[in-house]
Amino acid sequence: MEIAIIGGGIGGLTTALMLHRAGMACRIYESVDELRELGVGINLLPHAVRELIELGLLEELREIAVETAELCYFNKLGQLIWREPRGLDAGYLWPQFSAHRGQLQGLLLRAVQSRLGAECLHTGHHLQDYENTGDGRVRLHFINRRTGARMASADADCVIAADGIHSRARAIHYPDEGMPIWNGAILWRGVTESDQFLGGRSMFMAGHQDQKFVCYPISANHYRRGRSYTNWIAELRYEPKTLASREDWNRPGELADFLPQFESWKFDWLDIPRMIRSAAAIYEFPMVDRDPVASWVFGKLALVGDAAHPMYPIGSNGASQGILDAACITRMLQEHSDPQEAFAAYDAERRPKTAAIVLANRGNGPEQVMQLAEQRAPAGFTDIEQVIPAAELREIADRYKQIAGFDKDTLNQSGR
Ligand SMILES: Cc1cc2nc3c(=O)[nH]c(=O)nc-3n(C[C@H](O)[C@H](O)[C@H](O)COP(=O)(O)OP(=O)(O)OC[C@H]3O[C@@H](n4cnc5c(N)ncnc54)[C@H](O)[C@@H]3O)c2cc1C
Numbered sequence: 001m002e003i004a005i006i007g008g009g010i011g012g013l014t015t016a017l018m019l020h021r022a023g024m025a026c027r028i029y030e031s032v033d034e035l036r037e038l039g040v041g042i043n044l045l046p047h048a049v050r051e052l053i054e055l056g057l058l059e060e061l062r063e064i065a066v067e068t069a070e071l072c073y074f075n076k077l078g079q080l081i082w083r084e085p086r087g088l089d090a091g092y093l094w095p096q097f098s099a100h101r102g103q104l105q106g107l108l109l110r111a112v113q114s115r116l117g118a119e120c121l122h123t124g125h126h127l128q129d130y131e132n133t134g135d136g137r138v139r140l141h142f143i144n145r146r147t148g149a150r151m152a153s154a155d156a157d158c159v160i161a162a163d164g165i166h167s168r169a170r171a172i173h174y175p176d177e178g179m180p181i182w183n184g185a186i187l188w189r190g191v192t193e194s195d196q197f198l199g200g201r202s203m204f205m206a207g208h209q210d211q212k213f214v215c216y217p218i219s220a221n222h223y224r225r226g227r228s229y230t231n232w233i234a235e236l237r238y239e240p241k242t243l244a245s246r247e248d249w250n251r252p253g254e255l256a257d258f259l260p261q262f263e264s265w266k267f268d269w270l271d272i273p274r275m276i277r278s279a280a281a282i283y284e285f286p287m288v289d290r291d292p293v294a295s296w297v298f299g300k301l302a303l304v305g306d307a308a309h310p311m312y313p314i315g316s317n318g319a320s321q322g323i324l325d326a327a328c329i330t331r332m333l334q335e336h337s338d339p340q341e342a343f344a345a346y347d348a349e350r351r352p353k354t355a356a357i358v359l360a361n362r363g364n365g366p367e368q369v370m371q372l373a374e375q376r377a378p379a380g381f382t383d384i385e386q387v388i389p390a391a392e393l394r395e396i397a398d399r400y401k402q403i404a405g406f407d408k409d410t411l412n413q414s415g416r
Contacts (some may be wrong), residue, residue: 001024001025001157001158001333001339002025002026002027002156002157002338003019003025003026003027003156003157003158003159003160003333004026004027004029004138004140004154004156004158004159004160005019005026005027005028005029005159005160005161005162006028006029006125006127006140006159006160006161006163006168006169007028007029007030007031007120007161007162007163007164007167007305007307008028008030008035008109009025009105009106009107009162009164009305009306009322010042010101010108010305010319010322011031011102011109011162011304011305011306011319011322011323011325011378012030012069012160012162012163012304012305012346013028013105013108013109013112013154014051014052014118014322014323015054015160015162015326015329015330015367016028016112016116016306017055017108017111017112017115017116018051018055018326018330019110019330019333020112020115020116020189020329021055021330022031022330022333022334024330024333026116026120027120027121027122027126027154027156028120028121028122029122029127029140029142029362030121030123030124030125031124031125031126031127031145031148031163032123032124032145033123033124033144035105035121035123035280036102036103036121037100037102037103037105037106038101038105038249038250039100039101039102039249039365040100040101040189040190040191040231040281040283040340041098041099041100041101041189041191041216041231042098042099042100042101042104042146042219042317042318042319043068043074043096043097043098043099043203043216043316043320044061044065044096044097044098044099044104044216044316044319044320044323045096045317045320045409046087046092046095046096046406046411047094047095047320047324047405048092048319048320048321048324049087049094049095049096049097049288050093050094050411051080051208051323051324051326051327052323052414053094053403054227055111057107057111060107060110060111060355061099061107061121061402062220063220064099064100064103064104064107064219064220064221065097065098065099065104065218065220066097066098066099066201066203066216066217066218066219066220066223066406067087067088067095067097067201068086068087068095068096068097068098068202068203068216069082069086069087069089069199069200069201070084070085070086070089070198070199070203071083071084071086071087071201071202071205072084072198072202072203072204073204073205073206073367073369073371073373074204074206074207074267074391075141075205075206075207075208075368075370075374075377075380075381076203076207076208076265076371076374076379077267078206078265078267078268078269078270079380079381079384080324080384081369081370081373081384081388081393081400082307082369082384082393083395084397086203090408091408091412092406092411092412093411093412095295096316098203098216098217098231099218100191100218100219100231100372101230101319106321107122107225114243115169115222120188122154124144124146125142125144125151125404126142126143126144126145126168127140127142127161127163127168127169128141128142128143128168129141130159130169130172130301132299132300133155133334136155136157137155137156137157138155138156138157138158138159138300138301139153139154139155140153140154140156140159141153143153153262157278157300157339158300158301158302158339158340158343158406159300159301159302160301160302160304160329161301161302161303161304161307162303162304162305162306162307162322162326163307164305164306164307165173165180165290165306165307166180167303167305167306167307168357169301169303170293170303170307170308171324173298174293176360177290177293179288180247180289180290180310181288181289181290182286182287182288182289183237183286183287183288183289183312183362184237184238184258185235185236185237185238185286185287185332186235186236186237186257186284186286186301187233187235187284187285187286187287187313188233188234188235188253188257188258188282188284188285189231189233189253189281189282189283189284189285190231190232190233190234190253190279190280190281190282190283191218191229191230191231191232191275191279191280191281192232192275192279192280193222193227193228193230193232193278193279193280194225194227194228194230194231194275194278195215195218195227195228196226196227196228196271197215197228197230197269197270199382200208200217200223200228200306201217201223202216202217203215203216204216205367205375206265206272206370206371207235207265207270207370207374208370208371208373208374209237209364209368209370209371209374210236210237210369211233211235211236211237211261212233212234212235212367212370213233213234213262213264213265213272214232214233214235215227215230215231215232215270215272215275216230216231217230217231218230218231230275231292232259232275232276232279233313234259234262234276235287236258236261240278242284245372247285247286248289249283249284249285251282251283251284251285252281252283252284253284254267254282254284255276255277256284257284258276259273259276259277262276281371287312287313289310289311289312289358290309290310290311290358291358291360292309292351292355292358292359295347295351296308296343296346296347296351297340297343297344297346297347297395299340300339300340300348301339301342301343302306302329302343302346302347304322304326305321305322305325305326306318306322308350308351308354308383309321309327309351309354309355309357309358310358311354311357312358312361312362312365314361314364314365314366314367315357315360315361315365315366315400315404317361317404321354321357322403323413324350325346325350325354326348328346329342329343329346329350332345332349334348345404353405357404360400360403360404365400365404366396366397366400366401368396369393369396369397371386372387372389373384373387376388378396
């Protein structure tokens with residue numbers, strides 16, 4: 001069986017590595033002419049890290065990524081609301097990693113090239129359309145998106161589309177869906193080399209749902225040198241309106257659009273305006289997702305990753321869920337000789353779980369504790385227990401872990 005993968009992002013590359021390990025032949029068709037190490041911070045939760053470890057990538061991950069030790073929530077005055085250990089520090093059998101998205105993609109790409117051979121990746125191939133052939137296979141039609149040139153078509157036995165939030169494969173089957181849905185928040189994302197903060201391997205969020213700052217170190221190299229290569233996200237929410245133009249992960253952002261609102265956020269443990277001002281690069285991105293759909297499977301084509309379940313970047317789930325999709329669809333293709341049956345089983349297992357995360361993230365996921373603190377104590381507090389009792393905080397944190405599939409006890413005890 002030969003499988004075509006559309007898209008060479010985190011989801012597509014991971015799928016290729018997993019199919020290869022399972023002994024299945026595949027080719028990747030990627031829209032851009034050259035895969036460059038783009039993006040800023042991204043997180044991998046323990047259940048996704050487990051899958052990458054099974055691919056033999058732990059040492060490579062440790063070379064680039066920071067093992068996240070804790071997650072902390074603060075109010076807009078820098079007062080601690082909730083702190084919980086993460087990854088190995090929390091007793092998981094697998095670490096949680098924070099990494100540079102481009103470096104993670106580069107790591108996966110090198111593994112694909114060395115294991116499957118460089119010729120399995122066809123760049124400059126933007127999926128335009130596909131059709132079922134008379135002999136039960138699928139024919140894929142491509143253009144080069146930069147030049148507009150039509151590329152040679154390719155046949156495969158089935159197709160796994162990992163072509164991201166603007167998936168062409170999804171648009172073919174949901175032609176009326178249109179642009180992603182914006183919730184009115186803009187995220188300015190940047191990276192800054194800084195001193196280490198909190199424990200050096202801490203991820204934190206401060207503020208509330210209308211104004212928030214997220215921060216975490218993403219470079220193992222800097223960490224080893226006692227420094228922090230810090231990914232940060234400054235978020236402001238506006239009245240919902242229609243996005244003027246399609247979002248783009250690489251769109252540059254302007255300091256003047258958001259720095260003034262964070263100017264007073266100088267905590268005794270971190271100077272946030274200084275962190276923002278010292279950034280090497282700033283990008284602007286709207287908080288967008290899409291409604292869950294009724295099916296990800298259309299005969300011999302299945303969607304994975306952001307093509308299947310684009311979600312707000314809340315709770316560290318974007319890449320993690322794509323990796324879990326890759327693992328599930330590979331397992332189903334091993335268990336079912338008919339790819340259509342395998343895809344149906346994959347859809348049944350993964351679609352409801354990820355739809356629940358998309359919806360939980362619309363309610364701020366685990367970050368709702370910051371909104372509760374803002375509503376109940378807008379001027380700050382001396383004792384968080386008087387504002388949100390520890391049992392309520394724990395309940396919110398535990399509930400989200402269950403929805404997102406990384407409840408520690410269940411995960412540690414699960415075979416597969
Ligand atoms: C350039 C870029 C930068 C990003 N930066 C961040 C970041 O800083 N932080 C973060 O949390 N998330 C970031 N993301 C999103 C993040 O990678 C995903 O949410 C997550 O990893 C799921 O990955 P995915 O493979 O499903 O989608 P993506 O990582 O978006 O990959 C999709 C791939 O498909 C390709 N593609 C698209 N359309 C077609 C087509 N028609 N035919 C062939 N190929 C196609 C794209 O070029 C891309 O390589 C970024 C995505 C991109 C593309």
